[in-house]
Amino acid sequence: MTLHWSCQCQDGKARAGTLHTAHGDVATPVFMPVGTAGTVKGMTADAVRATGANIVLGNTYHLMLRPGAERVGRLGGLHKMMDWHGPILTDSGGFQVMSLSQLRKLDKDGVTFQSHINGEKFRLTPERSIEIQHLLDADITMCFDECTPFPATHEVAGKSMRLSMDWAARSRAAFVARPGYGLFGIQQGSVFEDLRAESARALTEIGFEGYAIGGLAVGEGQAEMFRTLDFSVPMLPETHPRYLMGVGTPSDLIGAVMRGVDMFDCVIPTRSGRTGRAYTSHGVVNIRNARHAEDTGSLDPECDCPACTRHSLGYLQHLFKAGEMLGPILLTWHNIRYYQRLMARLRQAILDGRLAEEAAALEAGWRKPEETPV
Structure with a gap:
């Protein structure tokens, strides 16, 4: 059976459920610590486990650059390499399409990156992103997308969203289904309700094991994020897990849980701890x-x-x-x-x-x- 989610209880829009993966079950709502380069900074795997976390993140872009996806595969995959026995979700590299805009060239087929480490050029397409995540052995693979920057006009946000939907279909076609593994689609459309609805329809038609809300926590502020979640979350299938990417503060988490979100990740707790x-x-x-x-x-x-x-x-x-x-x-x-x-x-x-x-x-x-x- 592919990765799936079951709901135990609902209180208003909030849900308590269980995510079933190849490397174990995860109680939701859940916060996933970020281990960008194959490690949660400053923490051993045992220490991360001791916090109560049983799912973490890795990042396609950073692991592609160093040590390289093929090398991670030869080292036994991300689970073995970083001594993490639970589920792993990998970000597709789509966020870097936005955040490293000065180091990349975007076209309809994909993105050409200049490494921020040594200037070497890399090519990332939906197919290559899915291949990398397969080599990493991610339980949850994310579609390759373009994270729309904020603010964006309706025209710019629409063009970006439709490119992401094309890439979502290509990501789905490239994904290799295995028991306990799954692919999540990413809803885009900035803060525009009609674009979010169009994105949700496209993703639902393609069909995914889970659905993420992308393009938020990029400068719009909490009030605007909550306003957008109010109409965006109900557009996604009730029977599947909903993942708000890159969020956030404790207050953000509470507000999003109350709006029906099940999964979260953010660098805030680790980055704040270091400072x-x-x-x-x-x-x-x-x-x-x-x-x-x-x-x-x-x-x-x-x-x-x-x-x-x-x-x-x-x-x-x-x-x-x-x-x-x-x-x-x-x-x-x-x-x-x-x-x-x-x-x-x-x-x-x-x-x-x-x-x-x-x-x-x-x-x-x-x-x-x-x-x-x-």
């Missing part, structure tokens, strides 16, 4: 702030990660001030664990039929005046 920014039950904490220098208390008394149970705020601040690598490691661990705990709380609240109350309680905790973000 001394921690997400906690009482709000955002900047560990570099001088007020923490002699604080013997815990970063987050509600958290069970090593940063919170074994070390004081004062010690964590010292690590960052001293430039010790343990500081970013501990805060990355904490942030990923916080996100996993957050998703578990949201899932349980859906199962209990009290998601609105749980969301209000979480957001109220972030606003406690004595813990104002710094």
